[in-house]
Structure formats: C-alpha cells, structure tokens
Amino acid sequence: MANEEVRNIVIVTTLIFLIAPISLILYIFAYNRRKKRHIEEKAQMQLTFEAEIAKTQLEIQEQTMQTIGADLHDNIGQLLSLTSLTLNSIEIENRLKSQQKIEAAIDLTLRSIKEMRLLGKLLQGDQLVVLGLPEAIRYQMSWLERSGQYRISYSQEGEMPGLNNPNKDLILFRILQEILNNIIKHARASQIDIKLAYPDNSLQLQINDNGVGFDADNLAADKIGMGLQNIRKRATIVGGEISIRSANGEGTGITILIPYP
Amino acid sequence: MYLFITLIAECAGLYVAKQTHNNHWVYNIFLLLEAGFSNLMFAYLFNKYINYKPIITGGLIVFILLYIYELLNHGFFRYNALTYTVMSVILVLYSLYFYYLLITDNSYINLKYSPAFWWVVGVLFFYFGNTACNVFDDKLYSVMIFKKQHLSYFVFKGLNIILYSCWIYSFICRKWQTRKLETLL
Numbered sequence: 001m002a003n004e005e006v007r008n009i010v011i012v013t014t015l016i017f018l019i020a021p022i023s024l025i026l027y028i029f030a031y032n033r034r035k036k037r038h039i040e041e042k043a044q045m046q047l048t049f050e051a052e053i054a055k056t057q058l059e060i061q062e063q064t065m066q067t068i069g070a071d072l073h074d075n076i077g078q079l080l081s082l083t084s085l086t087l088n089s090i091e092i093e094n095r096l097k098s099q100q101k102i103e104a105a106i107d108l109t110l111r112s113i114k115e116m117r118l119l120g121k122l123l124q125g126d127q128l129v130v131l132g133l134p135e136a137i138r139y140q141m142s143w144l145e146r147s148g149q150y151r152i153s154y155s156q157e158g159e160m161p162g163l164n165n166p167n168k169d170l171i172l173f174r175i176l177q178e179i180l181n182n183i184i185k186h187a188r189a190s191q192i193d194i195k196l197a198y199p200d201n202s203l204q205l206q207i208n209d210n211g212v213g214f215d216a217d218n219l220a221a222d223k224i225g226m227g228l229q230n231i232r233k234r235a236t237i238v239g240g241e242i243s244i245r246s247a248n249g250e251g252t253g254i255t256i257l258i259p260y261p
Numbered sequence: 262m263y264l265f266i267t268l269i270a271e272c273a274g275l276y277v278a279k280q281t282h283n284n285h286w287v288y289n290i291f292l293l294l295e296a297g298f299s300n301l302m303f304a305y306l307f308n309k310y311i312n313y314k315p316i317i318t319g320g321l322i323v324f325i326l327l328y329i330y331e332l333l334n335h336g337f338f339r340y341n342a343l344t345y346t347v348m349s350v351i352l353v354l355y356s357l358y359f360y361y362l363l364i365t366d367n368s369y370i371n372l373k374y375s376p377a378f379w380w381v382v383g384v385l386f387f388y389f390g391n392t393a394c395n396v397f398d399d400k401l402y403s404v405m406i407f408k409k410q411h412l413s414y415f416v417f418k419g420l421n422i423i424l425y426s427c428w429i430y431s432f433i434c435r436k437w438q439t440r441k442l443e444t445l446l
Contacts, residue, residue, distance in 0.1 A: 014390075014393075020389070021386050021389055024385075028372065032363075032364065035364070
C-alpha cells in the first residue's frame with residue numbers, strides 16, 4: 001500500500017516536473033512566433049514609410065516643376081514678350097520716345113531677371129527642406145506673397161530642436177504644399193496665417209485662412225477629396241494627428257501635431 | 262569530446278562497481294568535468310547577450326566551495342550529492358535566464374533549428390527532473406519496479422534519453438548551420 005502511494009506521488013511529481021518545462025518551451029515558441037510577426041510587420045511598415053518618402057519627394061519636385069512651368073508661361077514669358085514688343089517698336093528717328101521705350105525695356109528686363117532669380121530659388125525648393133522646415137516654409141511663403149493676392153503671416157514659437165528629422169520635415173513640407181494648394185484652388189482667401197511651434201518633443205504646424213471654408217463635420221466621405229485624404233494619411237505615417245476646423249463662410253484652420261524629432 | 266568522456270566515466274563506474282562495490286569516487290571526478298563543461302557551454306551561450314563572467318564565476322565559486330566542503334565532510338569515496346543538487350538548481354536557473362535573454366532579444370531566430378535552444382532544452386529537462394529526483398531520492402529508492410531495479414533507475418534512464426536526444430538534435434542543427442554557412446561562402 002505504502003509502495004503504491006509512493007508510486008502515485010512519484011507519477012504526479014514526474015508529470016508536474018515534465019509539464020512545467022514543456023509549458024515553458026511551448027510559451028517560448030509562441031512568444032518567438034509573435035516576435036517574428038512583429039519584426040515582419042515592422043519591416044513592412046518601414047518599406048511603406050520609405051515608399052511614401054520617395055513619393056513625397058517626387059510630388060514636391062512635380063509641384064515645383066508645375067509652378068515653374070506656369071510662371072515661365074504666365075509671368076516671365078509675358079515680360080519678355082512685352083520687352084521684345086517694346087524694343088521692336090523703337091523708332092530711332094524719334095529720340096525722346098525711343099529713350100522712354102528703352103528705359104521701359106530695361107525695366108521689363110530687370111523684372112524678368114528678378115523673377116528668374118526667385119524661380120531659381122524655388123527650383124531648389126525640395127532641397128531647401130534639408131536646411132530645415134522653417135527655411136523651406138519661408139521660401140514657399142515668399143513665392144506665394146509675390147502674387148499679391150494674399151497677405152501672409154508667419155510666426156515661430158519655441159526653440160527648434162538641435163537635431164532635425166529630414167524625413168518628417170519632408171512629409172510636413174508636402175502637407176503644407178497640399179494645404180496651400182487647396183487654399184489657392186478652393187478657399188478664395190485673402191489672408192493666410194502659418195504658425196510653427198515646438199512644444200515638448202513635438203512639432204505643431206498651424207495654417208489658418210479667411211476663405212469660404214466648408215462644413216468639416218458633415219463632409220461626405222466621397223467629397224473629402226484626394227488632397228485631404230493625403231494630408232491625413234501622411235500625418236498618420238509620421239505618427240501625427242491632424243485636426244481640421246472649418247465652417248461655411250468662416251475660413252479654415254488646420255493643425256498638425258507630430259512627435260519630433 | 263564531452264560525450265566520449267561521459268561514456269568512459271559510465272564504463273569506469275560500472276567496472277569499479279563490479280570490482281570494489283564503490284564507484285562514488287569515479288562520479289566525484291566526473292562531477293568536476295560535468296560542471297566544467299556545462300558552465301563553459303553556458304558562458305558561450307550567454308556571451309552573445311551579456312557579460313557572462315559575473316554569473317558563471319558566481320555559480321562556479323558556489324560549486325567549488327560546496328565540493329570542497331563535502332570532501333572535507335565525508336571524504337572522496339562518498340558521492341557529493343549536495344554539490345550535485347545545488348549544481349542542478351544553478352543549471353536550471355541558467356537555462357531559465359538563457360530563455361529570458363532569448364525572448365527579450367530583438368533579433369529573431371528560428372528555434373526549430375537553433376542548436377543553442379535545443380541544447381538548453383536538454384539541460385533544463387534533465388537537471389529540472391534531477392532536482393526533483395534528488396529531493397525525493399529516499400522515496401524513489403524505496404520503490405521497486407522489478408526485483409532488482411528501483412524506480413529511480415527508470416526515471417534517470419528517461420531523463421538521460423531526453424537529455425541526449427535533445428543534444429543529438431542540437432548537434433545535427435549545428436551541422437546544418439555549418440553546412441549552410443559553407444554553401445554561402
């Protein structure tokens with residue numbers, strides 16, 4: 001009987017001492033599988049992020065080229081045509097009138113040169129992001145300002161972090177371009193306010209306009225448009241949040257907050 | 262090499278037991294080799310993740326002190342059972358710590374083909390079971406399965422089969438790894 005009892009105790013103990021390491025090994029296998037999945041997901045996210053960065057770079061270049069094309073056609077092209085016309089209409093015999101026309105042609109040429117210089121700077125726009133977001137925003141603003149259609153204010157709050165994040169700068173710059181495009185195309189605004197702030201370990205970009213606005217709360221999903229969808233998607237990719245405040249006739253305010261750097 | 266030494270120790274143990282009926286001194290010598298080999302292996306395994314020296318040295322100091330204490334206490338011709346039990350507990354703790362390091366490490370390794378993982382599985386099962394057997398040694402010894410064979414004999418046989426099966430698989434994995442590396446080079 002005692003022998004039987006001891007045997008039972010031994011069997012139970014053996015089972016316990018076998019089950020404990022087996023459970024541990026199974027747990028490690030399960031944990032390892034989860035770790036593998038996590039690593040794969042992380043790699044996939046990194047790939048998506050890199051693809052998005054490449055796409056953003058392309059879009060910035062494309063936008064710059066479009067602006068340059070339009071400007072060459074509408075502005076510099078017109079100035080040079082006018083210069084050519086003015087020079088063609090000079091009558092050497094009429095000295096006084098010729099003098100006036102030459103001065104007008106010189107003035108037109110100087111304006112063309114100024115425009116060309118600005119265009120040259122814009123051409124470097126996508127590379128400007130490398131110098132930091134504030135610098136890139138300033139160039140974008142000066143370009144928009146010269147059209148004379150908008151009053152633009154820019155302010156910066158807080159200390160810029162010592163280290164910047166070029167990828168996040170690039171994404172934010174593209175978001176800003178997209179928002180400014182929307183303002184130009186749809187808002188019919190006259191005032192644009194841009195504010196860049198660096199609260200604790202984050203970056204906040206605020207863009208307000210006094211345009212026609214839209215009903216942000218009741219905007220149907222199919223009417224959100226690619227622009228807004230892209231803005232949201234990009235903000236999410238860099239782990240940020242975006243809030244849009246707008247109402248019909250009351251302008252629009254967009255705030256983007258992302259962890260930074 | 263270690264397995265070869267183990268085989269020699271087992272043969273010597275059997276031979277001495279037949280001749281003199283006391284083979285404890287053979288296993289006392291083998292205990293030193295067993296502890297040396299296991300600690301060396303764990304030092305190698307820990308080296309990938311941490312500075313192994315404080316842990317391994319600490320374990321070895323405890324082992325040596327107990328070994329000397331037992332020798333002084335009952336001489337060379339009685340087995341150092343306490344030292345063996347404590348060594349088993351230390352090796353189980355090393356195994357658990359190795360698994361902790363393995364799962365907290367950022368890199369992924371396929372455990373099915375990991376020699377280190379299977380070597381530690383063998384150690385964990387064997388020394389965990391051994392600890393239990395050492396604790397219940399008296400009771401196990403009192404149970405006879407056949408006329409001349411104790412229950413502990415079968416338990417130790419089972420543990421040995423688990424240990425050496427895991428180690429054999431571990432060595433096979435190591436071979437696969439080496440072959441893979443060779444083809445890559």
